[in-house]
Amino acid sequence: MNIRQNHRNLSAEQKEKFVAAILRLKNDIDSVLSPGNQSRYDDFVQVHKNAMTGSDMFMPMPHQGPLFFPWHRILLRQFELALQSATQDDSITIPFWNWDISGLNNPFTDDFLGGDGDNEQNDRVVTGPFAFDQSKFEVRIWDNESGDKGLRREFGSDPSAFLPNANDDVAAALKKTPYSPSPGSWERTCEGGLHNPVHRWVGGNMADATSPNDPVFFLHHCYIDLLWERWRKQHPSTSPYLPESSNHGLGLASTLVFNLSDRPAPWDGVWKVQDTLDIQNLGYTYES
């Protein structure tokens, strides 16, 4: 059983291993979707882009609706398994970031994810292992045909962006029921009111459909995944997912989609929405 931790509780060695696994996936493991043209890391960027935009866009949409949590849960678990197989180290797990940047909560440090972009260099990240001049983290997939090969961030420059506060924003969202689909539901509140502003706050690549270009995407979504789990436990008599049935690919028995039917699948395995409700069945849990 893999245990996911708050990144602030990782040892220096665990942080180093996580970063090294990302760099391996980025540089040494070939793509399944487009071998020779991109890396295995880039496949995860591609799948997320195809879920939102572009000529390979598939349906149903896993954003702005109930599939948001189950779909990203599988994407993250597949990324975690890819990190493990790239390094032959099945102790590596995705840590989470609780959107706090004070003290040890800050993941944007030189020994971990690197810092903000430099606005004199097109907002390229210039510190840490993913900095452009380290030449170890080339961006290869953009929302449009081409873009900057450097990882980009623009902390807080979008005036509509913010980092949700654990005591107020997160606690208030966790009280919301039902799961979906009304404007005040859990899914709508979490995705629109907590998740989106963080993407925009980090800015740069994180503000795009190709947001997994920034490794912080996975720490951000890991926290979202943990919150879904917390919400479920906090509301034991509420349905953990809605709609229970639907003919639009949204119900509990619907199969999650990660590619157009005539394009290669990014990974082996098939999951229905209902298969994602038990994280231990998927092979992981969260530190208590």
Ligand SMILES: [Cu+2]
């Ligand atoms: Cu997403």
